[in-house]
Amino acid sequence: MINVQDNIPTTDPVAIPEKRAVIDQILEENRNLPGSVMVILNELQAKIGFVSPAMQGYVAKKMRVPLQQVHGVVSFYSFFTTEARGKHTVKFCMGTACYVGGADQLIEKSKQVLGVAPGHTTADGMATVEICRCVGACSQAPVVVVDEEMHGRVRPNKLQQILRKAQS
Ligand code: FES
Known part of the structure; x- marks a missing residue:
């Protein structure tokens, strides 16, 4: 279970006044619509770019619905993301x-170089690392x-050079 009321990171949109104002406006404009929670989460994804755990908690509190309900919607639909995406x-x-x-082996090496596992974004916001299915270049x-x-036929010792393109 996620506990979003405590320790909201200072970089979270809920903790940033301008972003919080956008969130409040979205809540205000949509709270009385049918399916309001879904509509609000969609708007947050579109305007903020993601729906962090703290944002989910904020929506649950303001809409007076269980956090699990909000979390359930965000986890069910793949178009929701819970972290900001990187530049690359x-x-x-x-x-x-x-x-x-x-x-x-490449993924392991990438974790060492970028400091994050697939599914996450580097702390500097430069790169989001993902796993994908066959891209047709087997x-x-x-x-x-x-x-x-x-980039094809990538060897671990060449990976660092390739990842540089995602670091600036
Ligand atoms: S399996 Fe990777 S390109 Fe096909």
Whole structure:
């Protein structure tokens, strides 16, 4: 269970006055609509870019609904994200060919270089790391995609150089 009332990070939109004003406005404008919680979460995703645990707690409190209900909606629909996305996206293909070709070693190396596991964004907000399915370049396995650029036959010792593109 998430406990969002305590220890809200200072970087969370709920803790930033301008962002909090946007959240309050969304709550105010939509609170009486049918399906209001879903509408509000959608608006938050669109205008803030994600729905953090603290934002979920804030919505639950203001709408007087159980936190689990809000959390359930956010976890059920894949278009909701709970963290800010980075400036860049690094995707590791985990399709069969890439897996067999050593994608897991690349992911391990990436954790060392960027400091985050797949599904997360680096502390400096530069890169979001993700796992993806086959990107259709199996003959080039293992494949890493940085933003729109595909890199094939990536070896762990070459990864750091590729990841530099996602660090500035
Ligand atoms: S499995 Fe990675 S490109 Fe096909």
